Each structure stands twice: as C-alpha cells, then as structure tokens.
Amino acid sequence: MEIWKSRWGLIFAAMGAAIGLGNIWRFPREVAANGGGAFMIAYLVFLFSWSIPLLIAEFSLGKKTRLGTIGTFKLFAGKKYAFMGAWMMLVSTIVGFYYAVIMGWVIRYFAVAVTGGLHADVDTAALWADFITSPAQIVFFQFVAVGISAYIVYKGIRKGIEIVNKILIPMLFILLFVAAIWALSLPGAINGLKFLFIPRWEYLGRAETWVRALSQSAWSCSAGFGMAITYAIYMNKKEDTALNAFITGLGDTAAALIAGIAVVCTVFALSASTGEALGILEAEDVGLAFIHLTRLFTQMPGGIFIAIIFFLATSFAALTSMISGFEIAVRNFMDHGWSRHKSLTFITIVTFLLGLPSAIIVSGNAPVFLNNQDHVWGMGLIVSGLFVAFAVWKYGVSRFRDELINTGYNDIRIGAWWDFVIIVLFPLQFIILILWYFYQSISMHPGTWFNPLEPTGFGTVIVQWIIVIVALVLLNNWIVRKIIN
Amino acid sequence: MKQVFALIIVICFSLPLIPPAPAVNSATEGFSVEVSRENSMLLSLVNGQAHYTTEAKQQSTYHSYESMTAELEGLAKKHSDIVSMFSIGTTYEGRELWVVKISDNPNTDESDEPDVLYMGAHHGNEKTSYEVLIYFVNYVLEKYYEDSKEGNRVRYVVNNREMYIVPMINPDGVDAGERKNREPNYMPGPMHTPYPDCYGVDLNRNYNYMWGIFPYPANSANPYSDEYEGETPFSEKETQAVRDFVGSHDFVLSLSYHTYSELILYPWGYTTQPTEDDELFRGIANGISSINGYEVMQASDLYLTSGDSDDWLYHDHHVLPFTIELGKEHQPSYDEVLNISETHVEVNLYVAEIADNPGEEWVLREEEISEKAEGIFEDTPTSFAMMTVMIVAIFGITYGGLFKCFRIVIKSERKKYGDMEK
Numbered sequence: 001m002e003i004w005k006s007r008w009g010l011i012f013a014a015m016g017a018a019i020g021l022g023n024i025w026r027f028p029r030e031v032a033a034n035g036g037g038a039f040m041i042a043y044l045v046f047l048f049s050w051s052i053p054l055l056i057a058e059f060s061l062g063k064k065t066r067l068g069t070i071g072t073f074k075l076f077a078g079k080k081y082a083f084m085g086a087w088m089m090l091v092s093t094i095v096g097f098y099y100a101v102i103m104g105w106v107i108r109y110f111a112v113a114v115t116g117g118l119h120a121d122v123d124t125a126a127l128w129a130d131f132i133t134s135p136a137q138i139v140f141f142q143f144v145a146v147g148i149s150a151y152i153v154y155k156g157i158r159k160g161i162e163i164v165n166k167i168l169i170p171m172l173f174i175l176l177f178v179a180a181i182w183a184l185s186l187p188g189a190i191n192g193l194k195f196l197f198i199p200r201w202e203y204l205g206r207a208e209t210w211v212r213a214l215s216q217s218a219w220s221c222s223a224g225f226g227m228a229i230t231y232a233i234y235m236n237k238k239e240d241t242a243l244n245a246f247i248t249g250l251g252d253t254a255a256a257l258i259a260g261i262a263v264v265c266t267v268f269a270l271s272a273s274t275g276e277a278l279g280i281l282e283a284e285d286v287g288l289a290f291i292h293l294t295r296l297f298t299q300m301p302g303g304i305f306i307a308i309i310f311f312l313a314t315s316f317a318a319l320t321s322m323i324s325g326f327e328i329a330v331r332n333f334m335d336h337g338w339s340r341h342k343s344l345t346f347i348t349i350v351t352f353l354l355g356l357p358s359a360i361i362v363s364g365n366a367p368v369f370l371n372n373q374d375h376v377w378g379m380g381l382i383v384s385g386l387f388v389a390f391a392v393w394k395y396g397v398s399r400f401r402d403e404l405i406n407t408g409y410n411d412i413r414i415g416a417w418w419d420f421v422i423i424v425l426f427p428l429q430f431i432i433l434i435l436w437y438f439y440q441s442i443s444m445h446p447g448t449w450f451n452p453l454e455p456t457g458f459g460t461v462i463v464q465w466i467i468v469i470v471a472l473v474l475l476n477n478w479i480v481r482k483i484i485n
Numbered sequence: 486m487k488q489v490f491a492l493i494i495v496i497c498f499s500l501p502l503i504p505p506a507p508a509v510n511s512a513t514e515g516f517s518v519e520v521s522r523e524n525s526m527l528l529s530l531v532n533g534q535a536h537y538t539t540e541a542k543q544q545s546t547y548h549s550y551e552s553m554t555a556e557l558e559g560l561a562k563k564h565s566d567i568v569s570m571f572s573i574g575t576t577y578e579g580r581e582l583w584v585v586k587i588s589d590n591p592n593t594d595e596s597d598e599p600d601v602l603y604m605g606a607h608h609g610n611e612k613t614s615y616e617v618l619i620y621f622v623n624y625v626l627e628k629y630y631e632d633s634k635e636g637n638r639v640r641y642v643v644n645n646r647e648m649y650i651v652p653m654i655n656p657d658g659v660d661a662g663e664r665k666n667r668e669p670n671y672m673p674g675p676m677h678t679p680y681p682d683c684y685g686v687d688l689n690r691n692y693n694y695m696w697g698i699f700p701y702p703a704n705s706a707n708p709y710s711d712e713y714e715g716e717t718p719f720s721e722k723e724t725q726a727v728r729d730f731v732g733s734h735d736f737v738l739s740l741s742y743h744t745y746s747e748l749i750l751y752p753w754g755y756t757t758q759p760t761e762d763d764e765l766f767r768g769i770a771n772g773i774s775s776i777n778g779y780e781v782m783q784a785s786d787l788y789l790t791s792g793d794s795d796d797w798l799y800h801d802h803h804v805l806p807f808t809i810e811l812g813k814e815h816q817p818s819y820d821e822v823l824n825i826s827e828t829h830v831e832v833n834l835y836v837a838e839i840a841d842n843p844g845e846e847w848v849l850r851e852e853e854i855s856e857k858a859e860g861i862f863e864d865t866p867t868s869f870a871m872m873t874v875m876i877v878a879i880f881g882i883t884y885g886g887l888f889k890c891f892r893i894v895i896k897s898e899r900k901k902y903g904d905m906e907k
C-alpha cells in the first residue's frame with residue numbers, strides 16, 4: 001500500500017480537505033451575521049470541543065485499521081454497525097455530487113475573469129442569472145470539475161493527492177493573503193475589521209450563535225466526513241495522529257480568518273453605504289460570491305486582478321476538498337477488492353450523473369435541488385460525527401486514548417480532557433444541534449415543513465435520512481461480507 | 486457510564502420545556518426612541534406574540550361594511566396624528582369607498598415618502614381580503630406607540646412611507662355576499678335597456694388596459710357570468726374612484742388581496758409574455774413568498790384575464806402591483822382569518838419597507854443597521870482597542886497555535902530522520 005512521501009504531504013492534504021468553500025464565503029458571512037468577535041469566540045470553543053477531538057479519533061482509527069470508513073466501523077464498532085461507515089461514505093459522496101457543481105461555477109467565474117469578461121459595465125446579477133439558467137454551461141463546468149478531481153485521485157496518493165496539495169495549499173494561503181492585504185489597503189476597510197472582530201456580546205446570549213458556530217466548525221474542518229480516517233490509512237506507522245489533527249483544525253481556522261478579512265473588508269470598503277455592505281453580507285453564499293463580490297471587484301480599477309485571485313483561490317480550496325471526497329469513496333471500494341482505477345471510474349461516473357439534478361434543476365435563479373441536498377446532507381455530517389464517537393465508546397474511551405492515540409509515536413500527549421469531550425460534550429452538542437436544526441426547518445416553513453417536497457423543510461431531511469439509513473441497515477450484512485480484511 | 490448518558494439526554498430534552506422568563510413590558514404612552522436590546526431574540530419573539538391583543542383579536546366574526554366603517558372611524562379619530570380616513574367615491578347602493586392613510590403628518594402629501602397601495606375586496610365574496618387589511622391597521626396603530634422591536638419596525642415604516650389602504654373596493658358586493666357589484670347590467674347601444682335579472686360587474690375585469698380582448702363567448706363578455714367585464718372599461722363607480730385616486734398619487738408598489746389558493750401573482754394577466762421587469766417582479770414576489778410561503782407565478786400562468794387592476798396599474802402608472810390569493814377557501818373560520826392576517830402584517834410591512842428602492846432589496850435600512858451593529862462603526866478609542874484586543878487574541882490562538890505545532894513537527898521530523906540514519 002502507498003504511504004505519504006513525507007509528513008508535510010499528509011498535513012497539507014488534510015488541511016486541503018478541510019479548507020474549502022465553507023472557509024471562503026460561508027465563514028465571513030456567519031461571523032458578520034452572528035455578532036462578529038462573539039461568534040469567533042463560540043467558534044473557537046467548538047473547534048476544541050468538537051472538530052479537533054473528532055479529527056484525533058478519526059486519524060487514530062484510520063491508522064489502526066488501515067481500512068476505509070466501512071472497514072473501520074466493521075472492526076471497531078462491530079459487524080452490526082458497518083452501516084455507520086457506509087453512512088459516512090455516502091454522506092461525503094452525496095455532498096461531492098453537488099460540491100462538484102459549485103466547484104464548476106467557481107471555475108467558470110475564474111475563466112470569465114481571466115478572459116476579461118468582468119468589467120465595470122457587466123450586470124453581475126444578469127451574468128449569474130444567464131449562467132445558472134443555461135444547463136449546458138453548468139454541466140460543462142461540472143464535468144470539468146469532476147474530471148480534474150478524478151484525474152488527481154487516479155494518479156494515486158503520492159503522485160496525485162500529495163503533490164497537488166503540497167503545491168496548492170501554500171499557494172492558496174499566498175493568494176488569500178494578497179487578497180486580504182489588498183482589501184485592507186482600501187479606504188474604509190477599517191469598518192470591515194471592526195464589524196468582523198468587535199464582539200457584540202449580546203449575541204453570546206443567543207442559542208443561535210452557538211449552534212451556528214458548531215455547525216460551521218464541523219463543516220469547515222471536515223470533521224465527520226471520514227477524510228481523516230481515509231488519509232490516515234496511508235500514514236507511516238511511526239506517524240503522529242494528535243498533532244496532525246490540531247494542525248488541520250487550526251490551519252482551517254487560519255485560512256478562514258484571512259478569507260474573512262479579505263471578503264468583509266472588501267465589502268465594506270467598496271460598498272456605497274454601510275447599509276449596502278450589511279445587506280450584501282446578509283445575502284446567501286451564492287449571491288455574496290457571484291453577484292455582489294464580483295460586482296464590487298468590477299467597480300474598482302485593478303479589481304479584476306483581485307477577482308482572478310479570489311476565484312483562483314476558491315477553485316483551489318474546492319479542488320483540494322473535492323479530491324478528499326473522492327478518495328473516501330475510492331478507498332472503500334478498494335477495500336472491497338476493486339482496483340483504484342475501477343473504483344475511481346465508477347465513482348466518477350456516479351458523481352457526475354447524480355450531480356446532474358443539482359446542476360440542472362433550477363427554479364427562478366435559485367438552484368433548488370442543490371439547496372435541498374445541502375440542507376439535507378450538510379447536517380448528515382453531524383450524525384457521522386456521533387457515529388465516530390459511538391465507535392470510540394464501544395471500544396472504551398480511555399482504552400482508545402491509551403492504546404490508539406498516545407502510542408509513543410505521537411508528538412503530543414492527549415490528556416483526559418479528550419475522554420470528557422467524547423463522553424459528555426459530544427452527545428450534548430449533537431442533541432442540541434440536531435434539535436435546533438429541526439426546529440429551524442419546521443419554524444421556517446409553517447404549514448409545509450412536513451412536506452418532503454419543501455426543499456429546506458423538516459420532512460425532506462427525515463425522509464431522505466430514513467431511506468438511506470434503512471437501506472444501509474438492510475444491506476449491512478452484505479456490505480460487511482464485501483469488505484476484505 | 487450509561488447513567489451519565491441517560492442524565493445528559495434527559496437534561497437536553499427538558500431544556501426546551503423550561504418556560505421563558507416573563508418579559509417586562511413597558512406599556513408607556515408616547516414611546517421613547519430608545520430600544521431595549523437586552524431581550525434575547527427568543528424572548529422578544531414570545532413577547533411579541535403573547536402580548537398582542539388588539540380589537541381585531543377580540544373580533545370573532547367577519548366585519549360587515551357598517552362595523553368596519555365604525556371601527557376604522559374610531560381608530561382614525563383616536564390616532565389622528567398618524568391616520569386619516571376619507572372617501573374616494575360612493576357605490577351604486579350609496580356606500581362610501583373608504584381609504585385609510587397611515588403615515589406621519591397624515592393630512593399632508595409628503596412627496597419624499599414613497600406611496601404604497603393596499604386593496605381588498607374587489608370581489609365581495611372574498612372577505613378575508615379586507616379582514617387582513619383591517620387587522621393590519623389595528624396592528625400598526627397599536628405597535629406604533631410600543632417600545633419593542635416590532636414597534637421600531639412599524640415606526641420606521643409609518644414615519645418614512647405613506648400607506649394607503651382601501652379595504653373594501655366593492656362594499657355592495659360584500660353586503661350582498663356576491664363577487665360582483667350590484668348595479669343592473671344594460672345592453673349596449675342607445676336604448677340602454679337592462680338585461681332581465683342581471684346584476685353586477687367583476688370589478689377586477691373592468692380596468693381599461695387590454696380590456697375586452699377576449700370576446701364573447703369568453704366569460705368576461707357574458708353579462709350573466711361572474712366575471713363580466715362591464716359594458717365599457719371603467720364603467721363602474723368603484724373602478725372610476727380607484728382610477729382617479731391612483732391618478733392623483735405616485736404609488737410605487739401595490740398589493741391587491743383576493744381569495745383563495747395561496748398564490749402571489751404579478752403581471753401580465755392578459756398574456757403569457759413576461760413583462761420587462763420580470764426579474765424585479767419575481768425578486769419581490771419571492772421576498773413575499775419567504776414570509777407567507779405562497780407560490781409565486783405570473784398571473785397569466787393561472788389563467789388569462791383582461792382588464793384586471795394589476796395590468797392597468799403596471800401599464801398606465803408604472804406601479805409594481807401584486808395580487809395575493811389568500812388562504813385555502815373563500816370563507817375560512819375566523820381563527821384561520823386571524824392566522825392569515827398575522828402573517829400578512831409582515832407581508833404588508835415588507836412591501837412598505839422595500840418601497841424606497843424595490844429593485845435593491847439587499848440594502849439594509851437605517852434602523853436595521855443600528856439593530857445589527859449599534860455603535861460598531863463609531864471612532865472611539867474603546868472600539869479601536871476592543872478590535873485590536875480581539876484581533877491579537879484570535880490570531881494569537883490560531884496562528885500562534887499553528888506555528889507552535891509546526892515547530893514541534895520540524896523538531897520531531899529531524900529526530901525521526903536522525904533515527905532512520907542510524
């Protein structure tokens with residue numbers, strides 16, 4: 001089996017998987033909407049009480065079992081629970097279906113920016129509307145996104161994933177720094193910094209701030225995707241698991257902070273009024289990136305270069321996350337006895353075909369199917385996180401820490417705090433987050449929340465989850481038999 | 486271990502059961518502009534709902550023309566500082582067509598404040614359509630004096646917009662419980678002989694833009710039909726009154742309430758072609774839909790109509806008109822009416838709020854800014870210091886932690902590399 005060429009390769013790959021679209025356009029918006037510095041405090045709390053502990057567990061599991069998510073759960077949680085690993089794989093694969101579509105949008109905007117298609121006379125809202133309603137274009141760029149990602153994963157760990165991440169992640173940071181420094185140099189940027197960092201303390205008293213911080217942290221760090229389990233398979237046996245988890249989580253936050261400064265300061269400096277800046281930050285992710293930021297870039301001399309840098313950085317972030325999603329699925333199929341080539345061909349075709357509805361089904365200018373999938377499966381990640389904790393509980397939390405984490409190869413020792421987090425905080429955070437999410441899905445759609453056809457309602461989440469879980473539980477024994485130890 | 490889990494789960498599930506602390510209401514006469522921000526979001530929500538009991542809430546059956554007139558007159562008298570009430574005409578049976586204007590300085594026409602038009606009961610049998618507006622008037626007048634989040638919102642709208650509410654365009658029809666108005670229909674030509682036993686025109690087919698483009702045997706050309714368009718455009722006293730009233734104001738947006746089927750409709754109604762402002766219409770309609778959850782469509786996608794108020798408002802006066810088909814039946818229970826009314830208070834406020842720049846909804850208004858970021862942008866030493874402290878702390882934790890991790894990695898790599906060399 002392949003092994004990472006160097007530790008930095010693994011570190012950059014894990015950071016690359018974690019840093020994605022969530023850092024670049026969701027984080028700035030969440031901070032802005034939930035009390036600035038107050039949100040950051042809550043975010044840091046959950047970084048250390050959900051994401052990093054979960055990553056530690058995942059890295060250690062993968063390193064021990066040397067199997068993908070399904071095999072890991074089969075060995076650790078027991079044969080009866082192999083479906084949990086299949087759930088993890090499915091969630092990350094399904095997220096990959098629509099993630100590729102969004103990545104296609106970003107590539108397209110990069111292409112438009114490079115070819116000079118963004119200038120002061122462009123109506124960016126019309127540009128977006130034209131694009132989103134022309135399926136041929138969307139599908140073409142989705143195909144490009146899937147193709148690039150598949151090619152990299154096809155090249156394997158060392159020659160594909162490792163090399164790409166080692167180049168792209170440092171470049172991503174450089175690009176983000178350039179964009180942030182440019183934004184800070186604009187007159188009026190100070191208002192952006194103030195809005196981003198000054199804590200509005202009253203927000204800490206609101207449940208919503210905390211719950212949003214938790215979901216942002218989990219989503220952003222890819223904790224629960226199975227990424228860490230998968231990448232840990234290719235670890236040197238003397239490799240560390242704990243410190244790498246900390247680097248992944250902190251590196252992810254580091255990128256988010258820079259992206260936050262770049263985006264929010266640009267918005268404040270270039271908006272006509274404070275009201276416009278705040279309104280733009282309230283727009284949803286897609287509107288923020290593709291309509292408003294693009295518009296602001298085009299109105300500034302030299303802004304076109306920043307637009308190119310912004311979309312290039314975003315493409316890199318998306319690509320490095322996308323390939324990790326592919327690898328998670330590929331690894332599971334390889335455990336099942338298929339070759340990398342065969343597994344990848346299968347996954348690529350499936351990802352492209354099942355991504356088509358997300359690409360094509362549009363209502364007005366809103367990609368409704370994609371929004372629905374994001375609504376349903378984005379939160380599936382939290383369930384995956386609980387499953388990982390469950391595997392650790394089954395094994396015994398302290399025993400897990402003694403035998404699998406603090407192995408002697410680790411650079412830092414993980415103390416008993418980790419036991420406390422896994423035993424007490426995990427179920428607590430899980431329940432609060434899920435309840436809040438359900439409450440939101442219900443209260444946002446009075447009268448229609450139970451209807452599975454309401455794209456962001458409660459019914460659709462439950463129906464899709466239950467279908468998948470029931471199918472996986474029924475297929476559990478078959479899945480178990482297919483995994484080769 | 487199991488007990489610990491059980492305990493945690495029990496605690497988690499009982500959290501939502503704890504009743505919220507009773508909110509303190511300062512029901513002061515004459516509001517103070519200061520806003521209490523201590524209330525958590527949840528609390529103010531609970532507060533807003535539990536506290537709201539107006540005359541409209543106490544009402545338990547549909548209004549008649551008479552009871553509506555009495556109620557609105559009472560309100561206008563009581564709140565003469567922000568309400569004026571006047572008639573824009575009379576009907577065939579002699580009822581007044583009331584307009585309630587809500588704005589600061591209600592007796593002067595302030596040209597810098599955008600005008601918004603709300604209409605109900607073009608069709609007399611669609612009673613929810615005027616109940617919603619009566620409820621809205623009550624709501625605004627009560628909240629205007631209140632020191633609360635809702636109060637701020639209402640005050641902003643009242644002080645910066647002119648809202649004209651025509652709750653009953655067809656009071657004769659309301660009184661008779663009929664869709665159409667009550668005037669007998671006459672045969673065309675100089676004889677002017679009435680059709681036998683044939684009453685009423687569908688007022689929402691009587692406006693003049695594209696009037697009568699669907700000839701007999703279309704329903705609208707049949708005097709006995711419920712959708713009869715009338716002998717000529719603006720043949721009816723009610724539509725004439727609306728025409729003259731709209732002509733003397735500069736409306737930006739209008740809402741016309743009807744029942745039923747939970748729809749938000751925008752022009753055109755006479756053709757399936759989109760308007761030039763299709764994007765804008767859909768944007769605003771989606772904004773309304775995000776509040777009431779109704780389905781958005783171009784009016785002609787429902788069925789083709791000619792001579793309706795929206796096509797005329799849009800074509801002749803460049804108003805952005807929307808028709809909202811309320812509810813799931815013509816005469817729901819009064820509880821249901823109250824539910825619908827409560828939701829559409831939000832719709833009415835939203836439409837008034839965006840009337841200053843309907844195309845650019847993302848721009849926040851001043852009171853929303855202060856709500857979201859009060860004092861953040863002031864150049865005081867404390868705000869600057871606070872910002873610096875937070876930047877140093879957050880970057881310190883993140884980047885400090887990251888670099889420390891990197892140092893450990895480098896050190897341990899060197900050591901492992903040394904081991905390997907041995």
